[in-house]
Amino acid sequence: MTGSAVDEQPLKRRVGNGVLPRVLGRLASAVLVLFAAASATFFAQALLPGDRATLLLNQRTGQTEARSDEELAPIRAEYGFDDPILVQYADYLGGLLSGRLGVSYQMHQPVEALIAEQIPATLLLTVTALAVAWVLTLVWTIATTRRSSRIDAIGSGVETVAAGLPPYWLGVILLVVFALGLGWFPVIGGSEAARLVLPALTLGIPLAGFMGQATRAAFERALEQPFVTSARMRGMSDLGVRVRHVLRHAALPGITLSGWALGSLISGAVIVETIFARPGIGRVLVSAVNSRDLPVVGGIVIVVALVYVVVNLLVDLAYSGVDPRLATE
């Protein structure tokens, strides 16, 4: 629902604009998003109630006790906690520009190394899930839209339920039925591909429900266009019309949603990695939140914002590819 509000607005604004101003505008807002992410994470760390040096030392040693100044002094010096807050802020932003995200309180290693180590697994999961969602959406929409009122009702009913399924519950159901009950997939171990199937479905099915709702509406509108009638008059089969002509028009809202969906996929990855005990930044994030390891939480927030911004720029370009009217305008 929020998705459709997101996708229609830029479309209207874009009509009549050239490509270059649009790309520049997008870049400016991308920079703004990253700056906001960096500032939010810095101030969340710096302005938190409680002494950071004490928090840090206690986390490293696994204790909770008050510390003397002699113990805290080297840590304050090492992390620059004694500097004025604006100096620390400038240092932090400067570090970000050269790719440094800070040092984990708990694991005492650079956050960027930690993320680089874990992010490939999460990216593999989210990209596979997105592909799964697209395949499910396309097959389901082509098969069920405007068939008969009953099939149509079943089609959109399934989409509503799928979109409403919380990933943590869907994941558990899939695990219980297909891994524990039927034994089709390994619970632990097994090949990389076999371990990917259930997590990707857990993320992909609710997303397919969302994208299906948007695609179905566009598909219905496209089916009423004159070019559909003309294709049918030329003797094209029903499936041919749906796949070759209608789909191209119906895919647009889905493409916009894919950029937006990335956020929900990353949120979902946090949950799915926990259920299926997969490695990835989702699990790192949960354990960092648990131990209040704020540099790690902040680093992941910034990286996710970066990925989101890049993907949405790509979606914008893909849009022009699918709908050439936008590029030539």
Added chain:
Amino acid sequence: MTATAAPPLSRTRRTPSPTLLLSLLVVAFFLAAAIIPGVLATHDPLQFDLVAALQSPSLSHLAGTDEAGRDLYSRIIFGTRESLSIGLGATALSLAIALVLGVAAGLGGRVVDAIVSRSLDVLFAFPMLLVALLFVAAFGPSPATLVLAVGIGTAPGYARMIRGQVLAVCTSPYVEAAHAVGHSSWRVLRQHIVPNAVRPLVAVATLSIGQSIVWASGLSFLGLGVAPPSPEWGALLDAGRAYMTHAWWLEVLPGLAIVLLALAVTTIGRHLQQRLEGHRA
């Protein structure tokens, strides 16, 4: 506005759809569970019974038992109040923030609108769960943090919607007419803009309750919300995860409660939405 006089509406009123009836029933059941859990529960939710540990669902234990022999059905019933309160609290917070931002952007002129709209664009770049996790990391897990995290995380979407609504109402013919006949701005705001911009929110609020419950339980499921001895639904899921391989009901059934309530509330919200949009058309 005079709904009873319109024939098509009174017809839909006589034949409500079966899914809507079912949804109302589900919501009524969970409301009862939240208000009078003692009447609906079959066991004491805290009563240990180690002999009956990890039993699958049966007539004596409708939803089975957990590792300490506590009756899961009764625990779900007793957890309803906390899950529902967190969902309602988060929705109230979220809509309050959204209303202030949305109305300010819609009515505050170009500069305020630009600032609010840009900030909302920025907030959209962060997945809701990530915003929520940042809050939990900063303030530590607790029910109050859950309300705060979910409420703030879901607010931008609604704020944008309210802004659009206010702008649409402001440019509508009846507001122009009210200005033209010389009503004061305050009177126009109070009598025309606010009621008309807020009415669609009834449906949005309903939809949002379902979402908030799902998200709040998700955080508890991750061990970052309400802690396990509590029978809050997400906490039940968190506690059951260790026994998932041989006691499926500990994960599946509390999740079913969440999904049922969320779907029922969403169905009612959608119905309200159609009803209200039909009104305006």
